[in-house]
Amino acid sequence: MNKPNETIKAPLSEQEILAKKELKEQRKRDISEFIINYSLYILLVGFIIFVTIMRPRFISINSIVNIITQTAFRLPIALGVGGIIVLTGTDLSAGRIIGLTAIITASLLQRGDYPNIMYEGLADNPMPILLVLLIVVIVGGIFGAFNGFFVAKFKLHPFIVTLSTQLIVYAISLQYIQLGKNNGQPVGGLRQDFSDKIIGSVSIFGINIQYLVFYAIILVALMWFIWNKTVIGKNMYAVGCNPEAANVSGISVFKTIMTVFIMAGMLYGVNGFFTSAYVGSNNAATGVNFELDAIAACVIGGVSFSGGVGKIKGVVIGVFLLQLITASFIFLGVDANLQYAIKGLVILLATSIDMRKYLVRK
């Protein structure tokens, strides 16, 4: 006799068996899709575990704080480039703009007693630090507007436009460091109050954290707000996703592209401001190839070249992972040549995954 709570199982019909089989296969497909889509993260986590086992000091507090500081230093450029990638563009001039703004910052904030001071007038009347920040943000914004104008107005490919800007900015940097008594020398001798405000540190629970990290957090919060909560951000995603459709829905594609490029330029200005203090001695080569790391970080963080896809969270994770890889190379003692190969491989893998995801969506 059956117990009252016991259910009697009826034999499964052929249709039910087929449905179950289909469900099982779907699950299998989902798992393999997950593994492929997250293969880069799986590999990187594995790599980090491997480095930690090989060199336990890799996950010491000092090492992690150092990686976070490096991440903070590279974040503004990645946030700028990220927005441009969402618009299906790219920016090859970012590093050079950072270089120029770093040189300008350094030249305006030199110590009065520095022998090669560029502007002797500043020895007696030092410039306010915030005014210099404003100047470099405007300079960065102007170059951003320059890029944006040619992309938005003449529909030129950002790759070509920003490549031209890169060369123009480099020439300006080379000319700029000839000014005054500097005569092409690296621009150094920065004021201590300026350096203290950027690379000075505060102790939290006995851990020294540079101010740079806090500035980066503010920038991330600001950009998150712009990307997610403002009309500019929403328009950026719409234009990146489909410019024609955005135009039909009444969004000004020109204004949106210009705004995103100007914002990116301003962020490069801020990054240049940080760089001048971080590097200390700035020359025309400062900032070179920064944009490549930024583009790589964005792709690793899931900002898609298909346009209209990407999150601030992804950019931050991408920059952090890239810095983690770079730091791990130092711990493993990998020579520089191999470092480039591994970074290149990671970028290629990230792009392939991105392209595959696009094909699946399509």
Added chain:
Amino acid sequence: MEEKEKETKQAIKKGGMYENIDVSKKGLTITILVLSLVFVALMIYLVVRG
């Protein structure tokens, strides 16, 4: 007619840098797997080299 042309244009524009790409998903999957294997192989090489 004009409307249809506009729609086609919109569809073509979508995809950014990947617009109008014509590659097989299978090929990309194989590429991802091969690149992952190369990555792992490089790591092993690093360990062996010390």
